[in-house]
Amino acid sequence: MDLFRGSIELARIVFLVGAVLALLYKKRYGTTPGGIIVPGVLAGTLFGSFEAFLLTMASSFLCWLIYKHLIAKLALSNRWTSLVCISISVAVGLILLKISDSQVVFDQEVLLTSLVTPGLITISAKKYGLGKTFSATLLVTAATAAIGLALSYVIPYQQLTSMSVQLATYMPLTLTSPLIVLPISLIMSILAYYRFGIRSGGYLIAPFLAVVLFSSPIQALLMFTGVACSYLAIKLIQKYTLVIGLERFVLSLFCGYFIVTLIDYVAIYIGIPGYRPSPLIIIIAIAVLTNDLSLQPLVPSLRKGVIPNLLVSFITKLAV
Numbered sequence: 001m002d003l004f005r006g007s008i009e010l011a012r013i014v015f016l017v018g019a020v021l022a023l024l025y026k027k028r029y030g031t032t033p034g035g036i037i038v039p040g041v042l043a044g045t046l047f048g049s050f051e052a053f054l055l056t057m058a059s060s061f062l063c064w065l066i067y068k069h070l071i072a073k074l075a076l077s078n079r080w081t082s083l084v085c086i087s088i089s090v091a092v093g094l095i096l097l098k099i100s101d102s103q104v105v106f107d108q109e110v111l112l113t114s115l116v117t118p119g120l121i122t123i124s125a126k127k128y129g130l131g132k133t134f135s136a137t138l139l140v141t142a143a144t145a146a147i148g149l150a151l152s153y154v155i156p157y158q159q160l161t162s163m164s165v166q167l168a169t170y171m172p173l174t175l176t177s178p179l180i181v182l183p184i185s186l187i188m189s190i191l192a193y194y195r196f197g198i199r200s201g202g203y204l205i206a207p208f209l210a211v212v213l214f215s216s217p218i219q220a221l222l223m224f225t226g227v228a229c230s231y232l233a234i235k236l237i238q239k240y241t242l243v244i245g246l247e248r249f250v251l252s253l254f255c256g257y258f259i260v261t262l263i264d265y266v267a268i269y270i271g272i273p274g275y276r277p278s279p280l281i282i283i284i285a286i287a288v289l290t291n292d293l294s295l296q297p298l299v300p301s302l303r304k305g306v307i308p309n310l311l312v313s314f315i316t317k318l319a320v
Contacts, residue, residue, distance in 0.1 A: 007160045011279035014148035015040035021140050031128045033136040035120035043144040045114050059092045060118035082123050089119025166268045173278035177320040181207040192305040200305030202288035206313035208281045216274035226259030230290040249291050256286035
């Protein structure tokens with residue numbers, strides 16, 4: 001639907017609905033539908049391009065086959081198996097991205113946000129089985145899409161598109177050389193974990209943060225301030241509650257949503273030079289950074305993981 005492509009507000013709501021439904025499904029039936037972000041990403045992909053949705057599901061099955069026949073035979077820990085599955089997913093996704101660039105015009109963000117989806121589905125399928133994982137993923141994605149459609153009819157059109165219209169004067173957040181910067185970011189994340197056992201704030205997050213830092217230092221400052229506030233909020237919640245695991249990540253996603261929305265309003269009413277609005281990527285970035293930093297000692301995480309990855313991505317951005 002064109003409305004989902006043109007409404008930042010609705011895209012974000014659908015994404016968060018997918019995360020909540022994924023969490024509820026996991027609690028009720030014990031199976032993660034691909035991953036917490038997967039149903040929302042797939043619903044957005046479905047609305048953006050049905051062909052991209054089919055490619056993502058086909059890639060998921062391909063990644064599962066590669067894992068089953070090659071990776072499952074290796075004596076790898078769960079963490080390294082996950083890293084390998086994500087790497088395969090990104091490689092397959094980038095190949096499809098290259099093919100689609102020459103044959104079909106897809107929205108870049110639809111493709112980029114679904115790069116890790118096949119890997120996440122494969123990781124879940126490793127734990128729960130392919131049939132359970134695929135059925136859970138499709139069911140929760142369908143429910144997410146249905147709620148999104150219902151909201152598009154219930155909420156007035158002007159309200160759903162107000163922010164998108166006001167942010168239309170700004171350039172969207174895109175990567176100029178995804179085939180270069182994304183593999184570099186993934187390699188840096190793997191090296192950080194191999195050398196220090198540190199999660200560096202997501203596999204593919206740093207290139208997007210580098211674009212923001214490169215184009216709008218003020219936006220980057222606001223965003224990193226938001227990450228600090230989100231981190232403090234999650235640590236405070238953890239101190240007085242039993243919120244852990246998936247619940248913590250969903251809370252981090254909501255923190256990312258409120259932070260990005262607040263920065264959007266700052267850009268609308270005050271103005272931020274070089275601002276780059278994005279429906280999902282920055283929300284995911286804030287959530288992943290918050291989640292990873294809250295799981296590990298803060299200073300080593302920044303010094304050995306997040307900052308080096310971001311620095312390399314920024315240098316790569318300057319080079320390409």
